[in-house]
Amino acid sequence: MSSFETLSAKLADRSARVGVIGLGYVGLPLAVACARQGFTTLGFDIDPSKEAHIRAGRSYIDAVSGDELAGLVTSKRLSATTAYDRLGECDVVVICVPTPLSRHRDPDLSFIETTGREIAARLRPGQLVALESTTYPGTTREVLKPILEAGGLICGEDFFLGFSPEREDPGNAAFETATIPKVVAGDGPQASALMQAFYGAVVKQVVPVSSPDVAEAVKITENVFRAVNIALVNELKLIYGAMGIDVWEVIEAAKTKPFGYMPFYPGPGLGGHCIPIDPFYLTWRSREFEISTRFIELAGEINTFMPHHVVEVLARALDERLKLALSAAKILVVGLAYKKNVADVRESPSFKLMALLEARGASIAFHDPHVPQAPNTREHPEYAGQASVALDPAAYDAVLIATDHDAVDYGALTSARLVVDTRNAMAARGIFGPNVVKA
Incomplete structure (x- = not known):
């Protein structure tokens, strides 16, 4: 044989x-x-x-x-x-x-x-x-x-x-x-x-499918599709926010259309091993064929900018509401994982958020019921071994919701002086208050 x-x-x-x-x-x-x-x-x-x-x-x-x-x-x-x-x-x-x-x-x-x-x-x-x-x-x-x-x-x-x-x-x-x-x-x-x-x-x-090249392109296409659409809603969040319109309310209403629309949701940046990375594999490969991937690269720029936007919203809210500079603030980041209800921290935007906050002089800690201790990561080894702290909002000047885990007690966050919510986690659970700011 x-x-x-x-x-x-x-x-x-x-x-x-x-x-x-x-x-x-x-x-x-x-x-x-x-x-x-x-x-x-x-x-x-x-x-x-x-x-x-x-x-x-x-x-x-x-x-x-x-x-x-x-x-x-x-x-x-x-x-x-x-x-x-x-x-x-x-x-x-x-x-x-x-x-x-x-x-x-x-x-x-x-x-x-x-x-x-x-x-x-x-x-x-x-x-x-x-x-x-x-x-x-x-x-x-x-x-x-x-x-x-x-x-x-x-x-x-x-x-x-x-x-x-x-x-x-x-x-x-x-x-x-x-x-x-x-x-x-x-x-x-x-x-x-x-x-x-x-x-x-x-x-x-x-x-x-007919060849390994096609199968490789399938995977890249799936993740480019997600990256581009997430970038679109992130940009819409910025635009609608400037107009005083809640982008999450817009999305909830838009997704009632039974055809021609698929909901994607904004956030503090991209995480996971695939979406932040895979589109750039196609961008790199396209250069060999002298083709510019402007659409993909623009989406990457928007998604990469989102952690910076969140930090600016937080700094402005601290200044306007608490008369406190970010450099003097104690911040609790809720959620280290890149998505809800998992322990996966690969490429999590939470690491970038913490690094940006510390660079501005803030004191930071994180709470994540799924991640008891930060693992060693390629981009942010400085956080390796840092432990998740107890959820005690009153001990901090502001709480930054980066991941909307279901296991978090969001009702307890109402005791915080300021809550900056990047995932619409509070409103989605019917929790509102003058101390809650969406970012």
């Missing part, structure tokens, strides 16, 4: 062994979904603490149930390791590593490249390698494929390569990895068939 036929048979009877590299918000849910469907699954991560958590059956991600994780580990369907030498055991290898931006907003593919070299050093005939990390169109073919072929094996003959963009939405209880339609593509017809066979066994619906 050929390599293709052998792997096809293993996928059909679930005897294929699956390796997932990167056990974060994308990789761990995928590994659990694979193990749940009968594949013996091995997770790889350079962080030994993740291996230890999985060995002990302890989930460190909200989207993964600790009970299910423990059951899969006990049944030996799922295990974890830091040893890349075990990649040879896997018939399918899925790459779920970060793709951040450099300080100059250029794509940083170092994690993909390093992982590709680790795989290439152990690559054997009959393996399928699938990339899930979000990136610009062409990465799978132009970057990853040559790295994997450097050892002498030929893509499409000896091993197979494909791309399937991750579509996780932390905090969304309506969807999980197995129930979100999965776009898949292979480098060649056999790779495409294998990608459909593998993911079709793990998720409820696969959506095949």
Whole structure:
């Protein structure tokens, strides 16, 4: 039997062994979904603490149930390791590593490249390698494929390569990895068939497209769409605010239209791994084709400006209402996570808000029921280890709502001297007062 036929048979009877590299918000849910469907699954991560958590059956991600994780580990369907030498055991290898931006907003593919070299050093005939990390169109073919072929094996003959963009939405209880339609593509017809066979066994619906380039463009398009529309409502917030119009009331009324409108909501800036980053991958790639991405770049400028706007609103409210300079104020930031009801702080605008406030001389603390301690982050390592404080509004000059977690006692915030609300959290709960300012 050929390599293709052998792997096809293993996928059909679930005897294929699956390796997932990167056990974060994308990789761990995928590994659990694979193990749940009968594949013996091995997770790889350079962080030994993740291996230890999985060995002990302890989930460190909200989207993964600790009970299910423990059951899969006990049944030996799922295990974890830091040893890349075990990649040879896997018939399918899925790459779920970060793709951040450099300080100059250029794509940083170092994690993909390093992982590709680790795989290439152990690559054997009959393996399928699938990339899930979000990136610009062409990465799978132009970057990853040559790295994997450097050892002498030929893509499409000896091993197979494909791309399937991750579509996780932390905090969304309506969807999980197995129930979100999965776009898949292979480098060649056999790779495409294998990608459909593998993911079709793990998720409820696969959506095949013609090439990895198209699949990469799908993911970029999804996130550009969100980034641009969020920028639009952020700009509308500024415009309507100057007119004395509440943008949230406008949006609530507009979304009653059953066609031709989709609600997006303003905020203090963009967070998460995807929306603040992915559009700039397309901007960078477009320069090679001498195409200006003015619309995307303008959206990025508006969204990047929002933390500065919030700080200005806060400073003005302190001055006008309390006759207090921002440089002398004690500020409590409510919410460190980038979105409600999750512990995910990746690219959270709260870090930028805190940095801007401290640069203006303010004293800051944060309260987040989902984030007991700030983790180390690439852009703001200075906050690593800082603990969430108790919710005591009266101890501060102002409370800044940056994330609208449901677990926060918003009624208690009425005792604050000043509340600056970037999420409409107070009004959405029917809480109003002269000390509440929307930003």
